[in-house]
Amino acid sequence: MSTPTVMKFDEALVRFEPVLGLETHIELGTASKMFCGCPTEFGAEPNTQVCPVCLGLPGSLPVANRAAIEGIIKIGLALNCEIVEWCRFARKNYFYPDMPKNYQISQYDEPLCVDGHLEVEVDGEVFRVEIERVHMEEDTGKSLHVGGATGRIHGADHSLVDYNRAGIPLVEIVTKPITATGDKAPLVARAYVTELRELVRSLGVSDVRMEQGSLRCDVNVSLMPRGASEWGTRTETKNVNSLRSVERAVRSEIERQAAVLDGGGKIVQETRHFHEDTGTTTSGRSKEEAQDYRYFPEPDLVPMAPSREWVEELRATLPELPAARRRRVQGEWGLSDLELRDVVNAGALDLIEETVAAGADAGAARKWWMNELSRRATEKGVELAELPIEPAQVARVQEMVAARELNDKLARQVFEGVLAGEGGPDEVVAARGLRIVSDEGALTAIVDRVIADNAAVADKVRGGKVAAAGALVGAVMKASRGQADAGRARELILERLGVS
Numbered sequence: 105m106s107t108p109t110v111m112k113f114d115e116a117l118v119r120f121e122p123v124l125g126l127e128t129h130i131e132l133g134t135a136s137k138m139f140c141g142c143p144t145e146f147g148a149e150p151n152t153q154v155c156p157v158c159l160g161l162p163g164s165l166p167v168a169n170r171a172a173i174e175g176i177i178k179i180g181l182a183l184n185c186e187i188v189e190w191c192r193f194a195r196k197n198y199f200y201p202d203m204p205k206n207y208q209i210s211q212y213d214e215p216l217c218v219d220g221h222l223e224v225e226v227d228g229e230v231f232r233v234e235i236e237r238v239h240m241e242e243d244t245g246k247s248l249h250v251g252g253a254t255g256r257i258h259g260a261d262h263s264l265v266d267y268n269r270a271g272i273p274l275v276e277i278v279t280k281p282i283t284a285t286g287d288k289a290p291l292v293a294r295a296y297v298t299e300l301r302e303l304v305r306s307l308g309v310s311d312v313r314m315e316q317g318s319l320r321c322d323v324n325v326s327l328m329p330r331g332a333s334e335w336g337t338r339t340e341t342k343n344v345n346s347l348r349s350v351e352r353a354v355r356s357e358i359e360r361q362a363a364v365l366d367g368g369g370k371i372v373q374e375t376r377h378f379h380e381d382t383g384t385t386t387s388g389r390s391k392e393e394a395q396d397y398r399y400f401p402e403p404d405l406v407p408m409a410p411s412r413e414w415v416e417e418l419r420a421t422l423p424e425l426p427a428a429r430r431r432r433v434q435g436e437w438g439l440s441d442l443e444l445r446d447v448v449n450a451g452a453l454d455l456i457e458e459t460v461a462a463g464a465d466a467g468a469a470r471k472w473w474m475n476e477l478s479r480r481a482t483e484k485g486v487e488l489a490e491l492p493i494e495p496a497q498v499a500r501v502q503e504m505v506a507a508r509e510l511n512d513k514l515a516r517q518v519f520e521g522v523l524a525g526e527g528g529p530d531e532v533v534a535a536r537g538l539r540i541v542s543d544e545g546a547l548t549a550i551v552d553r554v555i556a557d558n559a560a561v562a563d564k565v566r567g568g569k570v571a572a573a574g575a576l577v578g579a580v581m582k583a584s585r586g587q588a589d590a591g592r593a594r595e596l597i598l599e600r601l602g603v604s
């Protein structure tokens with residue numbers, strides 16, 4: 105393989121305009137498969153969730169799964185699509201070992217949902233991604249290549265095939281060409297997949313886990329010289345399996361294609377593989393044209409004709425969608441656009457909302473998650489949601505702060521204890537003896553001692569330099585090993601010095 109030549113991203117963007125297209129496959133979380141009654145549980149022993157229908161044995165007949173059709177209609181509605189009144193399944197014919205029927209039941213020229221859109225935001229700029237179609241199909245099985253270093257077929261000793269996944273309901277969401285994104289193209293692609301994942305998750309129809317393959321993305325990229333009116337030839341990078349990889353795959357293809365075009369070469373229409381380790385793509389197979397699949401209407405299934413009443417019933421079940429939810433909490437919590445974006449990017453929206461639901465005020469909940477707990481998540485190299493602390497526990501700590509049983513410093517020690525597995529907030533407070541000194545007599549004694557020990561500072565305060573009291577408060581906090589209520593200590597100091 106020759107060393108791929110690339111043009112620097114910034115230079116490529118000066119010369120060329122990227123055009124993107126994203127095809128996203130989402131496995132629905134139905135209990136049974138698309139056309140048979142087999143279970144769909146992830147991670148079962150290979151070939152234990154199969155039957156004559158999903159193995160394509162002669163004489164077996166498929167029956168469409170109503171729950172799956174409901175799921176795709178909900179996705180279509182959430183994406184602002186039109187749900188057509190009548191459409192059919194189609195056979196997509198091709199041979200591949202992980203597809204036991206030698207054809208996939210899909211939809212071709214008659215998709216169920218058409219003409220939608222999804223708005224995504226990058227650095228405060230809104231991009232409207234047009235959705236061409238959302239159609240229903242079935243997943244293939246899985247090949248496992250054994251003996252090679254990369255898990256790919258090249259270099260493998262032999263291959264095994266697992267048909268448990270064959271026939272699981274799969275929804276394919278295809279965008280129209282996404283243009284005019286300029287140097288934001290990689291970020292727009294990532295933001296789109298992120299938003300789509302949030303949207304589908306909110307509908308409860310799939311767990312949309314990229315690492316388990318229940319959301320998979322194919323990334324189409326082409327370049328056209330600036331000022332040109334015709335689009336270039338596109339490549340399709342298959343099964344990019346993380347959000348970061350979506351961004352990197354777009355960037356890498358822009359850099360590679362720009363270099364090819366700059367050198368007078370032509371872009372070949374092909375599929376490409378993305379490599380996590382290098383962040384680059386390599387050539388796969390030449391891309392089939394639709395005619396290669398010999399599509400024809402599926403003769404074993406009746407057409408789908410969802411009644412308008414049913415569609416409206418499903419529309420009425422849609423939950424609050426992520427974009428509307430973000431606008432709502434932004435208003436309720438009084439956040440600026442930038443603050444909201446930080447919360448979303450930190451993955452803290454759900455956590456803060458649950459903490460508020462458990463009784464904390466929004467400002468305090470946001471403060472703990474975005475500062476102290478974010479810092480600890482970064483230290484541990486985990487996502488915020490992976491920290492071993494529940495929103496209700498954060499709310500409990502804040503309740504104690506509000507009741508002046510803890511100050512912020514002690515609260516941080518409580519978080520430390522909870523994260524270290526020492527138990528819930530109350531247990532940590534009890535075990536570590538972290539209550540604030542609320543005994544007025546004990547606090548007054550500390551204050552008097554501090555005033556005596558710092559006579560010069562005390563005199564300044566008496567003389568009207570109230571700001572100097574801060575040093576005395578600090579001394580009280582130190583003397584109480586952080587367990588005094590700083591606000592009350594300050595009041596007592598000023599009272600004792602006759603300036604309150």
Ligand SMILES: [Zn+2]
Pocket residue numbers: 137140141142153154155156157158159271
């Ligand atoms: Zn089956």
